[in-house]
Amino acid sequence: MMKDESLDHLMRDAKDTYRVPPTADFDAMWTAIEREHFDAPAQPVLAPRRRAWMPALGIAATLLFGFGLGRFTTPATPDVPIVTDAAAGTAAPTVTVVGDPLTRTTYEYIARTVALLDSLPNSGGAGKLKRDQRFAAQATQLLGTTRLLLDSPAATDPRLRDLLEDLELVLAQVASLRTAPRAEDLTFIAEAVNERDVVPRLRAVSASITASGY
Amino acid sequence: MTTPAIARQAPETGPDDPTLVTQTKAGDRIAARTLYDRHSKRVHRLVFRICGDEELACDLVQDVFVRAFGQLAAFRGEAAFTTWLHRIAVTTALNQMRKVKRIREREEVLEDADAHAAQRREADPDLRTRLHAAIDALPEGLRMTVLLHDLEGYTHAEIGTMLGVAEGTSKARLFEARGKLRESLRDFADYSEEG
Numbered sequence: 001m002m003k004d005e006s007l008d009h010l011m012r013d014a015k016d017t018y019r020v021p022p023t024a025d026f027d028a029m030w031t032a033i034e035r036e037h038f039d040a041p042a043q044p045v046l047a048p049r050r051r052a053w054m055p056a057l058g059i060a061a062t063l064l065f066g067f068g069l070g071r072f073t074t075p076a077t078p079d080v081p082i083v084t085d086a087a088a089g090t091a092a093p094t095v096t097v098v099g100d101p102l103t104r105t106t107y108e109y110i111a112r113t114v115a116l117l118d119s120l121p122n123s124g125g126a127g128k129l130k131r132d133q134r135f136a137a138q139a140t141q142l143l144g145t146t147r148l149l150l151d152s153p154a155a156t157d158p159r160l161r162d163l164l165e166d167l168e169l170v171l172a173q174v175a176s177l178r179t180a181p182r183a184e185d186l187t188f189i190a191e192a193v194n195e196r197d198v199v200p201r202l203r204a205v206s207a208s209i210t211a212s213g214y
Numbered sequence: 215m216t217t218p219a220i221a222r223q224a225p226e227t228g229p230d231d232p233t234l235v236t237q238t239k240a241g242d243r244i245a246a247r248t249l250y251d252r253h254s255k256r257v258h259r260l261v262f263r264i265c266g267d268e269e270l271a272c273d274l275v276q277d278v279f280v281r282a283f284g285q286l287a288a289f290r291g292e293a294a295f296t297t298w299l300h301r302i303a304v305t306t307a308l309n310q311m312r313k314v315k316r317i318r319e320r321e322e323v324l325e326d327a328d329a330h331a332a333q334r335r336e337a338d339p340d341l342r343t344r345l346h347a348a349i350d351a352l353p354e355g356l357r358m359t360v361l362l363h364d365l366e367g368y369t370h371a372e373i374g375t376m377l378g379v380a381e382g383t384s385k386a387r388l389f390e391a392r393g394k395l396r397e398s399l400r401d402f403a404d405y406s407e408e409g
Contacts (some may be wrong), residue, residue: 002396010399011364018346018365021262024272026254030247032276037283038243070279139379165312172378173305187285187326 109145116142118175121186139174146171169201231295239286250279253296257303263361264307266350274310278303297372304376326403341402348398355379356391361389 116138147170155161173189228248229237235243257278262271282302289298349360358377362368363384369377370384377384 002399002402004392004396006402007392007396007399010341011360013342014345014349014381015367016364017342018349019263019266021259021271022268024258024268024275026251026258027281029254029272029276030250033250033279033283034243034247036276036280038241038246169308169312169378176375176378187288191309 105145109142109149112138113142116174117170120189136175136177139171139177143168143171143175161170220336221313232291235286235289235291235295238283246283249295251298253299254279256296257299260300260303261307263365264304264358270310274303274307277310277352278306281306293375300368300372304362308354308358341399344399344402345395347396351398352391352394356387356394359384359387360391360395 116135120135146164149155150161150164150168155164171191173185178184228234229245229248231252234245234249234252238249254275258275261274261278262268265271265274273349278299282299284303289295298315349357352360355377359373362373362376363370368389370381373384374381379387
């Protein structure tokens with residue numbers, strides 16, 4: 001094994017040699033920035049939308065995880081019955097699970113994640129977050145569970161892995177709100193959810209699961 | 215090429231960042247340009263090191279500054295402008311990387327890190343190249359920590375803020391990452407600074 005001192009020396013070298021950026025046309029970039037920021041018509045401030053899609057997300061995610069985990073974690077012997085009762089229109093699905101510990105943990109994880117994201121204030125609620133550290137604390141816990149699930153057999157399904165990775169980033173951003181949360185932090189979180197097309201992807205997966213007769 | 219509306223400013227001269235931020239908030243383009251000139255090279259290097267793609271890095275620089283200027287009203291100066299800006303850069307780059315699936319592709323390549331390293335070992339005996347390949351092969355969280363700490367010089371506290379993890383997590387990730395790098399370079403165990 002290489003010694004720490006030797007690696008230190010190599011890393012000092014890498015500071016100057018690793019992915020050295022090529023020459024860039026900074027003037028041209030500025031022109032584009034100036035045009036977009038200063039010359040574009042005023043845009044309404046992106047306000048995190050009240051997450052009306054969260055109930056759907058919860059239901060779809062529950063189906064998704066049930067589907068995925070069923071594929072990877074249930075034994076070859078007759079299946080353990082899994083009973084779900086995701087009440088449409090509620091903030092967090094009510095789920096009754098009879099199954100192995102991993103499945104149960106996953107269902108609880110999804111329900112708690114949905115509840116957390118649904119209750120997260122919009123950009124005007126940074127003060128509330130500062131007073132109430134439970135959001136960040138719960139996100140930190142859920143982040144740990146996310147990473148455990150990413151290392152579990154469930155994550156071998158690319159769709160499940162995609163969803164877990166996206167949730168990992170969102171939860172990491174929520175967890176970072178523990179110190180002096182600001183309005184733009186909440187905007188970042190809303191953007192992270194929107195830019196990944198989370199809702200269309202979940203709906204697509206949900207539809208395919210429904211179509212499969214699950 | 216289009217001539218920029220405002221000429222390049224001398225990056226290290228003129229008002230300090232808080233003054234420029236205030237002026238930019240008031241719509242002063244020259245102040246904005248000065249901030250850009252002062253910070254764009256570092257942001258460009260950072261996002262290029264994250265994504266490794268020349269064209270994407272330029273897009274990201276533009277995106278970072280458009281976002282930063284757009285959200286400047288919410289910047290109250292609790293942290294240094296640099297820290298705030300670089301946090302936007304990291305978040306934007308990671309979001310974009312995930313969107314285009316490049317991280318996943320790299321992780322898939324890296325899932326068999328030993329096999330990957332072995333192939334590299336035969337193909338390229340150069341130690342520096344091997345180290346760069348080993349850094350590229352690290353999982354995202356570890357690679358970001360190595361990149362930000364060892365190559366970009368951020369503190370663990372700053373990295374924690376940028377990546378949304380605890381300071382201790384950043385330290386643990388660096389420890390793990392360096393262990394993986396040393397393992398990847400095990401064929402060079404006898405290497406020393408003196409050569």
